[in-house]
Amino acid sequence: MILRRAITVGAAAAVAVLASQAGAFAVQYPPSSGTLTVSGSTVAAGGSVTISGSGCAAGGAVALQFDTSSAGSTTASGTGSFSASVTVPSGTSAGSHTITATCNDPTGAARVLSASVTVTSAGTAPLPRTGSGSSVPLALVGGALLLVGAVLAMAMYRRRSHASQM
Secondary structure (H helix, E strand, O other): OHHHHHHHHHHHHHHHHHHHHHHHHHOOOOOOOEEEEEEOOOEEOOOEEEEEEEOOOOOOEEEEEEEOEEEEEEEEEOOOEEEEEHHHHHOOOEEEEEEEEEOOOOOOOOOEEEEEEEOOOOOOOOOOOOOOOOOOOHHHHHHHHHHHHHHHHHHHHHHHHHHHOO
8 A cells, every 4th residue: 555655646646747848849740931021012123122031040041032132131030030121123123023031940951942023113112092082072073963964954844834824
């Protein structure tokens, strides 16, 4: 009986010690792959976009590339996230291109994050919007013109009917 109680107490103590240490050794599995987002999906050649990413080692260097050309670098924050502005070279052809951020992940392994952006030729940015965003003024003008037309038609009808009675 004493032996059984000693084994039970020992097993309970071992489980308590292991359970209390489980949080200290917890590692996300599989490791987070990180993300890279672009502020806008379309940019004119010569323009710039803001990129934001995560999944890098805290305080680590992040190398940026536009297609295969260097686009600068930045440093990850204490949480492994980063943000930077990337300028699209002015001679870039219109179409889909890739922005890449390369860093080390929290375990020290190389991590490559990428995002696509569509480049338009310089000077082919979307046209600015002009005019009213509402059709109410146009409907009011149209209604007023219909009313004026109806009044004139009635006046002509009355004039003709009055002239035929004389």
